[in-house]
Every structure is written in structure tokens, then in C-alpha cells.
Amino acid sequence: MSKLLLKNVSLLGEAATDVLIEGQHITSIGAAAAEATSGAQSAETIDVIDCTGLVVVPGLVDLHTHLREPGAEASETVLTGTRSAAAGGFTAVHAMANTSPVADTAGVVEQVWSLGLAAGFADVAPVGAVTVGLEGKQLAELGAMASSRAQVRVFSDDGKCVSDPLLMRRALEYVKAFDGVVAQHSQEPRLTEGAQMNEGIVSAELGLAGWPAVAEESIIARDVLLTEHVGSRLHVCHLSTAGSVAIIRWAKARGINVTAEVTPHHLLLTDDLARSYDAVYKVNPPLRTQADVLALREALIDGTIDIIATDHAPHPDESKDCEWAAAAFGMLGLEIAASVAHDVLIASGASNWNRFAEVLSYNPAKIGRLTQQGQPIEVGSVANLTLIDPTKRRDAISVESKSSNNPYLGLTVGGEVVHTIYRGYPTKRDGQVAVQGRNLEVSNSAVQTAAKAGK
């Protein structure tokens, strides 16, 4: 069995120690690891990574990724998307359902799941659509997706809101049967017809149709009440306003089983950027004001917001290189999330590495019910680990994604991901993403079948 030793690494910012990985698992930590490798048998069989100065956190888990496959392979594929994930320190991503065809059947989710397995750069957990074709009319076969090999637990029409209150109620009730969660894209459709950017001072100046905060907040308010009423579990995607934070805070205080996410871009960027009419800043929900950014940061630190999720949304150049109204919504996120989290939580002095691990690993794994992810760094855990250099500043470039709609270009950020260990295998090492994914013992028939079918 392969052995990998992380030498001199700081566990969540604590004093440096050693971590030994054998196969897919962590087998010893500290003196025991050092001892296990000091024996005669070591040297040639143990792969040692000098981690002096690096902080190790449990492998990052993204609850909100658009991998675009099947259907939009020009902008991203499961392979390029998970390579981008590895580059950003992620060992698991949830692939959103708005592909073509939509991931609304067991067949599509199993296809995405097996593509992830074949790529070998991260666990790919498909998200199932709540309604057929994301059309908001008829419930999709949630049960079939839950019991498929993909074992879907997160359901979302992301990109569109499940705006029909009755349908939302039914979905919330239905997922209770298999411990699922409905991840809602909160956007009242009538209040956002033709909306292009945050409704406020800047939209008034630019003459772009406004996307008011209340269109998000009114849906969240409705959904938490529905969730309470039916005793289910709700996850709120990409919170973007100070008002949404207040509603989540109220719901949690009331004991409602709701979790909330915030994206890196809503933690960093504001609607002032739209003044450039550069569509790289066009995203849904839109960039808001500085007051919203501050409220979101505070909520992330105090626990009101549970996780950071990227909403990584690749688009080809032609969807952004045009006038604002014609451009697509969305921006890249996988290769920036760890840095934004580092700057907001650690570099600011406002929080600590444990909170970092919560918002980017423990909590998203828990919400997505990924048992092999988000485990504490201890003996026996699956070796999903991310190693970060907290001292280095870097250019906020995105390398691995197939698309280049990166709104952070030109910024300098901290918290560089140096190595990513996915199930004991370095998918990123010394800043470079591995050429090959993890070579699984491909016993899985689904993958073999898929590979054969591909020939």
C-alpha cells in the first residue's frame, strides 16, 4: 500500500506535526507518524512531502458547482471542472442539475457521478433537479435519484427558483423520506423580470434593470416558514443580502432546520464593478453593496451562514464578450474560494482555521450527507486534505477551468493552496495539478460500462 508522509504540517493552525497516510486513510499523526517512518523499511517506499509553513485543513467540499457536462462541454467538463476543484483545494464537488439534459432522472445523475469517478480528481456528488426540466411544474423523480448509485441527497433547480409555493412545500416534504435537502435558488421571478444587476444607486445610474434584494428575501422568508411547517430541511443557496442574513438568523433562533451558503464573490465584490459594463461581473444573484458584503462576512464568522460554496459557473468567451444585457450570468469560483475564505476569516484576524474547516469542509459535507468527506483530521479518517500556505500572496488567476470568466483577475489574494490530497492521492502537488487523476481500483462496473460505451 502506498505511503505518504506530510512532514512538519500545522493541523488547523496548531504546532507543526507529521501526518502519515496509507492508502486512502490517515494512519498516524505526530510522534507515532514520525516513528512509523523512521524504521528501516521506510526511505524508498514512503513519499515524503515537506509541509513546513503549511496549514492542513480537511479537504474542501463545494456544495454548489456547475460542471456543465453533459451539454455545455465547451465551457467545462467533469474532468476540467474537477481539475479546477483540485487546484482550489477541493476534494468533493456537488454538480448542479442545470445541464442539458437536466439532471432530473437517475440516468443523468449516474452519468455525471461515473464521469467524476473516471476523472479521479474529486468526489462528484450530483445534485438532482427538484422539478422536471427545471420548469417548476412537475416534481422530478427525487426518490429514484436518491436510490441511484449517485445517492443524491441535495436537490435544486438552481438557476431557477422553485417559486410555486405548493411545489416547494411538496418537495420539502418529499425529501424527508431519504434525508434529502432542497437547495433553493431564492429569486422571486416576477420581481426580477429582465433583471440585470442589483437594484440600487448603481443600477439607477447605469440604466440596468434592477434585481431587488426583496426578491431574494421574500422567497427565503416563505421557505423557512414552509420548512418549519412541514418539519423538513432547507438549504439556501448563495445568500447575497443583509436582509437575507437577518431572516436566516431569525429562522435559526426559532429552531428551523435551515442552512445557508455564501459565495466567494458575494464576500468580496460589489455592484460598483458594473460601472465598467464588463459582463464578467454579471452574476445571479447579482453583486450587491458594500453593506451587504459586510453583513455576509459577519454572518459567516458568527455562524449564521454555514458554508462558503463557489457557484462556479463557467461560460465561454462569447457569452461574456458582448453587451451586458446579452451576456450570461455567472463567474468562476473554484480556484479562488480558499483564498477568499483565508482573507475573510484568517488574514482579517476575525476568525480561525477551525471555522475555515467548518465553512469549507465539515458543514458542506454534512449538508450534502457525504460521509467520506469533511472528516476531522485524525487517525482512521479518509485522507482528504488541503494544504495551504497562509503567508504567500498570489495573483487571483484561474488556471484549470476551461473557461476564463474570472472576475478576480488583477487582484492579489492570500491563502495559496499548495497541495491537495484526495483519498490519499495528491491531485495537486507543489502548486501543480496532477496530470492523471487518482487511479481507482476500477471495480465499478458503471465506469467500465461508460468507458466501453465511449469507444
Next chain:
Amino acid sequence: MVTRTVLTGDDIDRAITRIAHEIIESNHGTANLVLLGVPTRGVVIANRIAQIISRNDPTFSAESAVGRLDITMYRDDLATNPTRAVTETVEPPLGIDNRVVVLVDDVLFSGRTIRAALDALSDLGRPKTVRLAVLVDRGHRELPIRADFVGKNLPTSRDERIKVQLLEIDGENAVVIAA
């Protein structure tokens, strides 16, 4: 920069007075006569000439016979040179159709300004005759244009600069050459 005065205030006055008399003489009086100054200093000189003419012939009214002709829009170097401020064009109240129009400028050099002035004039109306009066002719013509009334011929080299200074604009009267 080395400068040398080539005309004093008195020289200028004499030159302008002479031009005024020559204009009357060649026109056999002041009938139908209007003056059009080319901004900026041509306008001042046109006014001075008009004052002298009206002193000699009270039937000549400076107010109704003097105008200004801005030629910026007619320049042939608009595409390559920094844009100049466009100023007003004012037709003399008498009009220019069928008049004897004397264009007045300070310095005659390449002739391009006058070419532009002739174009501008033809868009404005149809004079009977057009004449040209300049305070200084410094040579180096690039077009077949000559002045009818010249205050002073000044042989210069191409890279010298001639500055006409007039009391109304510059606070003193002098013509200087800067090398």
C-alpha cells in the same frame, strides 16, 4: 530664444495707414467696400484700417463694413493638427454679395490660411471682387496666392517665427522675429 524687433508701433501705424490709402485708391473710393478680418489679429488690423478709411471718407461706416471670417472649419490640416478653437464668423451688416471684399490678415506665409478663407467666403456669399491685405508678407508661399496690399515685406527663413503684437490683444504694438 533670440528675438529681434523688426517693426515698432510707429512702423505698424504707418504701414496700416498706407494700406488704408491704397485700398481707397485702388477702389476709387469706398463704394461697396467691406473688410473681413481673419481671426485673431486680422480682425484688429481690419478695424484699424476701417477707422482710418472712415476718417478720410465719413460716408464709410466702420460698424457696417467690417466683419470677421473664421476659417477653422476650412483648414486643410484639420486631420493632423490639434484642433483650434472655432470662433464666430460675423458678416458685415452690409453683407458681402456684390461687394468688394478685402480680406485682412496679419502675416502671409504659406497661403493656406487665405486659401481656406476664400473657400469660407464662397460658402458665405458671392462678392464682386476679393482683395487681400496683410501687415507682413514673409514669403515661402506654397500656393499661387499673393497680397494686393502689403504693409511690409520681411524676408525670413522658414524656421523663424514672426510674431505680430497688437495693443488690443498683446498690450503692445510690435512685430518681432524669433529664431
Next chain:
Amino acid sequence: MSNLRHLLSAADLSRDAAINLLDLSETMASVNDREIKKLPTLRGKTVVNLFFEDSTRTRISFELAAKRLSADVINFSAKGSSVSKGESLKDTAQTLEAMGADGVVIRHAASGAAYTLAHSGWINGAIVNAGDGTHEHPTQALLDAFTIRRRLHGSASTGKALDGVKVAIVGDVLHSRVARSNLLLLNTLGAEVHLVAPPTLLPADSSGWNAHIHYDLDAMLHRVKPDAVMMLRVQLERMSAAFFASEREYARVWGFNADRLALLGSKSLLMHPGPMNRGLEISSAAADSPNSTVLEQVANGVSVRMAVLFNLLSGERSIENV
């Protein structure tokens, strides 16, 4: 006089630049008054009218302006063809660049399209925003300012701004590029701006705007006694989107009629960018009154656009492009 690279927003104009353009427009107006209404100034330059939206009035105004300056004019109407969105703005721009357009006058349904065209690197020529979505229409603001200045100062206009002049803009401010550009330019020129509209047709947050907001037209007319009232065109499709209840109610509450005309000082201007919906935002009695400047605005539009094209297309910038 300094040259502008493009004219995309009324905010591109400093106070001095705006006054210079208005003064230059006076010169152009005197050309438009004479028998030979033509200058050789832009001989050899090519101006493209790139219209993704129909607007015959604006297009012919720009066309006339360019022709009076002797530029060659190409009208490129992109509406109704396969050109409607996405990549096509880029493709069209690159095509015009390849043909050697010195200036592009663009009208587009998307806010920011002129800005995107100017900053994309697709094209080198000067860009004039002739209306972009619900954003701006800077030459309309210039011609409105020019019209106000001429009415107030007559032949003594040159060099003057609009300090202390009270201007009311009435109607669908939210969707109006005319209102946005006027607000900016009037602020720059020192005027006091009053916006009058139903609350549905004002931005949800207008705190970034230097203007007084009113909902009641009559009260505003009584209290402010504006020197100029600008009526905005109402688009009837707004009614179906619940911005206002009915044509009748709109005309009664926010339309300019004979009663309101009586409240207007005899020297005050009643303006409209055209085309007018007679009987809706403006009654015929008001539109045809001596206060009305509707036709002056049309005439002044040509002079102002000549000034803008002259500023953008003559002088130094051409050297860079040779």
C-alpha cells in the same frame, strides 16, 4: 479646445468641455442659418450610423450633421436582420473597423452597449452614444441644454452655463435615457433639477442623484416655478406592466395640458424630445403653445451633433490612427 475620445455619457463632459461644445454648436447653428449649409471640415471622414433600434429622427439628425460637415455617411440598420444580440455587436464592430469607419454613432437597446463598443478593442473609431437602452443619450442632453440657453440668453449665449436655472423633468424617469443624460449635464452646468413622476417610474433608490423628487406635478409647478419643463415620452407597454393605471389617469395627473400651461411663466420653456404622444404626456394646446420648443429642439439637434462630430473627428486623434 480639447478633443474628446468618445461621447458615451453626459458625465464625460466637464463644465468647460460642455460650454465649449455649446459654443461650438452656436457656430454650427449660424452655418445652418445660411444659404450654403455646408462645411468642408470632415471631408474624407466616414461616419457610420449603427442603429440596432429604430429611430428615424435621431438617425437623420446625425446624418444631416455629418453631411453638413462633408463626411461620408453610411447607415447601418441592424434591426430586424439576424443581428440582434450576443456576438453580433462584436462582429459588426469589427466589420466597420475593417471598412475604416472614423466615427460610429450607435443606438442600441442594451444599456452600456456604446461603452462596451468603445472599450472592447474591437474598433478604433470615435464612438458617439445615440441612446443605449435605458442608460443615456448625451447628444439629446446637449441639444436640450443648448435650447434652454438660447431661449434664456439669446444672442448673448456664448460662454454661458445654466447656473441657477430650474429644470423639471416629468414622466418615465426610470426608463429614460434622456432623463439620465439631462440630469448629469444639467448638474454639470449648474442647473437645479426637479424630477416629477409616479413613484413606479422613478428608480427605487435615487439617492445617488442630485435632484429634487416630486410626485405632484401641479404642486411642483406652483412651488418651484421652473424655467423649463421637459416632458418625457410615455411608452404604452409600461401600462401593461402596472407602472401606471391607465392613459386617462396618466394624462390627468402627469400630462402637460392647458391648465398646467397657465401655471408656467410666459418665458418658461416646455420641452419634449419627440416623438410626442399628443393627449397623453402632452396636450396639443401645450405642444403648440409659444412656450413649446419642440421644433427648436429638432433644429438644434443638428447643430449640436455637428459640434460633437467636429470635436471627435478633427484634430489630434487622427494622428494616432494614421
